[in-house]
Amino acid sequence: MLELFQGQPCHRIRIDCGETVLVAEQGAQLVSWVSGGRERLFLSPASRWDGHTAIRGGIPVCFPQFNARGSLPKHGFARNLAWTVAEPARAQADSAQLVCALRADARSLGIWPHAFEAQVRVTLSPGQVEVTLAVDNTGAQALQFSAALHTYLALDDITQASLSGLGGQREWDALRDSHAAAAPLLRFEGAFDRVYAAAALPLILQDGAHQLEISQSPQWADTVVWNPGESACASMADMPADGFAHMLCVEAAQVFQPVALPPAGHWQGWQRLRVEA
16 A cells, blocks of 8 residues: 655555554665564654655665675665565455565666666565565676665664574674674674674564564575664764664675676575564
C-alpha cells in the first residue's frame, strides 16, 4: 500500500497478526518494522526527508561502496536515489513481500560507469523480517562493488545492551585501527566502530527484556557493529543528542574484499531479524 511518510512515498506491507514494515522509495530503505507491538528499528527524528539526502536510520542499502573506502560518495549512491517497485506487494495471512529495483541510468552512470540492476526484497512474517540485496551485472564489462545492509536497531538503553555470537571472530577496531579476536559478549560504552569476520551462527542482541536474533547469509563476509557514542552523536545534524543511547547498528556487509561480477554475473545476500522476546 502506497502512502506518504514524512512527505515521501513509501510502501507498507502487513500481515494478519498486525505486524508491518514500511519501505521508502528513496533507497528502498526500510524505515519501520513493528513486531510484537514494538518498533524494532531506530529512525532518527532529525532526518531531512528531502528525497535525496540519506535517511538516518532503518535499514539503508550501502552500494556500490561501503563507507569512504573508495572514490564514490560515502556509502555509495543507492541510498540517495529513488527505486521503483519491481513486483507489487504480495500478502498472505502470515507472509508479505515487496521487491524494489534500481537500474543504471544517467544519474548513476555519471558517478559509477557500470551497467547494473540492484533489487531489494523485503519479506515479512510473524516476528521476522528478511532483507535481501541482489545485484546483476547487465553490462559488457566486469564490475566490482562493496555493500552493506546498514541496519539500525532500536534499543531502550545502549548501556544495558549486549551482543553475543561473535566471540573469537577476527575483529578490526576502526577507531583505534587495531586487530584482535572478538570477545564473547560485546557491551557498549562510548563510541564503537568495529568490523568482524561474519559468524556462521546467529547473533543475539539483548536489550533489557527484549531479545533479537540476527543472522546473515554467507555471501556477506563481514559484520559491522557501530554506535557513534555521545560526543560524535552530538555533532551529527541528523541525530538528536541522545540518539546514540537508543540505537545500535549491526550490519551485514562486504567491507574488505569487493564482490567481483563478470558480465551477466549475479550476487545476492540477506540479513534476517527475528524477535526472540
